Amino acid sequence: MDLDKRPFIENLKPQYHDRPFEKGYGIDLYIDGARFLPDNVTVSKIVLFVTNQNLDRMIPPQAGLPDLESYTFSPLFAFRQELRAPHFDPTLMALISLETVDQMNKEVRIVGYSAINLFISRVTKKQPTMENESVGNYQILSIKGIFLGFRM
Numbered sequence: 001m002d003l004d005k006r007p008f009i010e011n012l013k014p015q016y017h018d019r020p021f022e023k024g025y026g027i028d029l030y031i032d033g034a035r036f037l038p039d040n041v042t043v044s045k046i047v048l049f050v051t052n053q054n055l056d057r058m059i060p061p062q063a064g065l066p067d068l069e070s071y072t073f074s075p076l077f078a079f080r081q082e083l084r085a086p087h088f089d090p091t092l093m094a095l096i097s098l099e100t101v102d103q104m105n106k107e108v109r110i111v112g113y114s115a116i117n118l119f120i121s122r123v124t125k126k127q128p129t130m131e132n133e134s135v136g137n138y139q140i141l142s143i144k145g146i147f148l149g150f151r152m
Contacts, residue, residue, distance in 0.1 A: 020122075027083040027118060031064065033076040034098055037111055041072060044100040044111065046079050050118075053091035053129065059083065090128035092118045 031046050046064040051057050064079030097113040117127040 021088070021119060023086065027088070029081045029083070029094055031077050031079040031096065033066070033070070033074065034111075035074050037073045037075070037098075037100070039073075040103040041100045041111060042103050043072075044075055044098060046077055047097045047099060048079075048081055049095040050081075050083065050092060051095060052089045052093075052131070058085075058089070058092060088119070089131050090119045090121075091131060093127070094118060 029048065029050075031048075034044065034046075037044065044066060048062045048064070049057060050059050059081075062081050064077050066075030066077050070076035094116045095113070096116070098111040100109055100111050101107070102109045119128060120126060121128050
């Protein structure tokens with residue numbers, strides 16, 4: 001298995017289409033892997049929450065385990081979650097954490113986390129702040145090289 005050794009892969013492409021997110025569209029979240037985890041990482045997993053600005057969960061928390069043949073410090077997940085609904089709250093965000101069992105004390109620890117706005121306002125190019133925002137929402141296309149801040 002040949003991995004790209006760069007810690008961050010720059011993506012200069014725009015991360016959204018400047019068009020409305022229309023009724024009937026869905027959202028697919030995909031996490032391919034993590035890179036260069038700390039030395040005290042053992043087995044790891046991805047945990048995904050999808051929530052709105054009031055922290056109401058859209059779906060139950062989802063977890064993904066890495067491929068058993070991947071490296072401990074650069075695990076490959078191939079984790080995918082589909083979101084389908086007639087209408088999405090424009091304040092939705094994906095909260096992703098990477099958890100492990102710490103090698104030193106054998107306790108579960110969060111290695112890193114990220115919060116990703118699923119929509120942006122057409123006017124402000126920022127996350128909408130109201131559920132009924134009528135200016136239109138735009139879907140993020142893809143995110144490559146998301147940095148998960150290490151806490152261990």
